[in-house]
Amino acid sequence: MMKRIGTALLAAALPLAVSLPAAAADLAAGAAKVKEVCQACHGLNGNSTSPDYPRLGGQHVDYLAQALRDYKSGARKNPIMNGFAATLSEQDIENVAAYFASQPRVVFTKR
């Protein structure tokens, strides 16, 4: 009897353990982090006016988060971004990616 209850409890608890959802992205915290760290190059809304910096406003959230994880792990190499991404926690990455994704996309067409 006890054993059966124990098994049932374990079965109920397992899905929670394996699929702990990442905390929801916090846009305000993302904005604060961008203002503090990323704004200088990418602009507060992710749309830098300098051609040296990629525009991030309106980019897909998954793309942004993956780029930051890859810089952090070193899978994607860039001396500037490897350094900045290294300072970000997983929660920071979710936050800043969601924040930039929520910003206006600026499309440029070359003539």
Ligand code: HEC
């Ligand atoms: C000192 C300037 C500088 C700062 C500060 C900076 N970046 Fe960058 N960022 C760059 C440059 C340069 C690149 C292009 C690197 C490359 O070619 O991979 C880049 C690339 C990126 C990319 C990839 C874009 C793409 O289209 O693949 C993301 C995402 C990004 N930065 C996010 C951030 C975030 C978030 C912060 C703040 C935590 C930040 N950056 C701070 C200069 C900067």
